[in-house]
Amino acid sequence: MIKLTKNSFYREEETKKALCEFIMNAKQLSLGAQCAEFEEKFAKWQKRAYCVFFNSGSSANLALIQALINQGKIKVGDKAAFSAITWPTNIMPFIQLGIKPVPVDIELETLNISLKKVQEAYDREPFSLLFITNLLGFCDNIDEIAKFCKEKNILFLEDNCEALGSEYKGVKLGNYSHASTFSTFVGHHMSTIEGGMVCTDDKELARELRMVRSHGWDRHLPTEDQIMLRKKYHVPSFYDKYTFYDLAYNIRPTEIQGFLGIYQLAYLDEIVRKREKNYTCLSALYEKNPDFQKIKVLTGKNSNFAFPIVCSNKAIQQKYIDICNKEGIEVRPIVGGSMTEQPFYKKYVPGSYSLPNAKQVNDLGFYFANNAEMTDKEIEFIIKKLS
Ligand SMILES: Cc1ncc(COP(=O)(O)O)c(C=O)c1O
Structure with missing residues (x-):
């Protein structure tokens, strides 16, 4: 059988051996140093300032929409356009969080949405957010779409879960927008068993994403963010790590995924x-x-x-x-x-x-x-x- 996914990991045997060794020696398996190192390395590889790691690509999509709502960049009742051919958890967060989805048809030639299709959808029903999917590793004229979004003040996001490593006009897909999401589920380009990331150059969005990932609390934020928020909310020191700033989930990855991310990124x-x-x-x-x-x-x-x-x-x-x-x-x-x-x-x-x-x-x-x-x-x- 020529299966869609051959193995759990690229170079499975050596990856599994290294994973066993890692687990035997690890002092901590919940979110920690491995995840942080993977985030840093992946951001560098993708050529983005920040990467926040989640327990799946679907969680990355959900967290991104929740974070933008928390930031006030989008609000309940807004309209968000999306590529009609995609994965359900690209648009489920809109429905779950009270945003109205607006489908954009694809081009048959490229299987992706083009500027023409975006304009047609916008003329029919103007929207303030576009969450495009770079389907199957391909794209259409995404640079023109990005330009249109800028002109119309539309917040532009990319679901890059299927296009890790593709480039258009010398720029990596996932880097045309305000923020982009990735999946490292088995069968995607790079596997951490389950996993997903959001990349962005926006420092405040990265902070919000870390909060959304982990209970909305202070505890898993970088020190400089903790200092800033504790001051802003006048948090007494006894309560500081257990202060919950905004709406969130628990969608953290583990150190097992962090280790696998670092290991597989090398390939x-x-x-x-x-x-x-x-x-x-x-x-x-x-x-x-x-x-x-x-x-x-x-x-x-x-x-x-x-x-x-x-x-x-x-x-x-x-x-x-x-x-x-x-x-x-x-x-x-x-x-x-x-x-x-x-x-x-x-x-x-x-x-x-x-x-x-x-x-x-x-x-x-x-x-x-x-x-x-x-x-x-x-x-x-x-x-x-x-x-
Ligand atoms: C375009 C797209 N977005 C999101 C996802 C969800 O990723 P995950 O399976 O890691 O939750 C997928 C999964 O295949 C996908 O293809």
């Missing part, structure tokens, strides 16, 4: 190179098989998440899903499909939108593996069976 450039190379080889399929719609890749460095196929009708899609099932090539729908088609969305968000491209990808698409440990033989096999 990240190699992982990105392999995913890019695999994608280049697999894209021969678009040339060989006229049944498959060709995807236009605009990213200069393409850290592809999984290989997408979009067909022109249901019979063709079924034909290739059947071939994959018979030949042992694991397939699944493209990410979470079109969000407005999902039961949770219909339950909580009234109204309907015409999103023909997202619907087509939802109804006629599927994807199979691209991971850093795929062999040339597996790639050749897939090309042979699907050509």
Whole structure:
């Protein structure tokens, strides 16, 4: 079987051995020095000033929206636009926290939202926040989208959970916006079993995120933030660590995840190179098989998440899903499909939108593996069976 995810970690055996050794010698396994070191190293790798580590990418998304509400940057009742094809926990925080979601259709050529689609959505229903998803490691003209958001005073965020390492016009995806989120769940580019991050250059947002991550309390904040807040709220010293400043959760990672983050980060450039190379080889399929719609890749460095196929009708899609099932090539729908088609969305968000491209990808698409440990033989096999 050519599975979507081959192992729990890149270089699994040595990672597991190192993890066992770490656990045997560790004095602390709850949030501590390993997580802090990983945050520092990841921020440097991503070329952002701050990184805050969470227990999942979904928690990173939730924390980001909660932190922006706590800061007063968005408020209950505001409208927030999102890429129609994404993962549900990209938009669930909006519904959970009283923000109205506004879907933006994708481009069939890139599977991502473009400036044109953002403008169309804005003309239909103006919004004050855009949380874009860099789907499958690709993007459309994200620099133009960032410019538009600046002009219209729209707070721009990126869900980069599927695009770790991709670059557009020499800039890493995840760096076009005010803040971006990442996932290190097994099967993503880099695994810490479960895990996620928010990156930003905004110091105050980073502080708010650390608060939201951990009970809203003083205890897990950097010393300079503790001093500032204790002074601001006139906190007596006996109560200082147990002062709770704002609405929060407990969505902390553990030192196990911190250790794994540091360990796997050392392989990240190699992982990105392999995913890019695999994608280049697999894209021969678009040339060989006229049944498959060709995807236009605009990213200069393409850290592809999984290989997408979009067909022109249901019979063709079924034909290739059947071939994959018979030949042992694991397939699944493209990410979470079109969000407005999902039961949770219909339950909580009234109204309907015409999103023909997202619907087509939802109804006629599927994807199979691209991971850093795929062999040339597996790639050749897939090309042979699907050509
Ligand atoms: C675009 C996107 N956002 C968020 C997530 C959630 O990440 P996690 O599984 O770490 O909660 C995913 C997961 O696949 C995703 O693809």
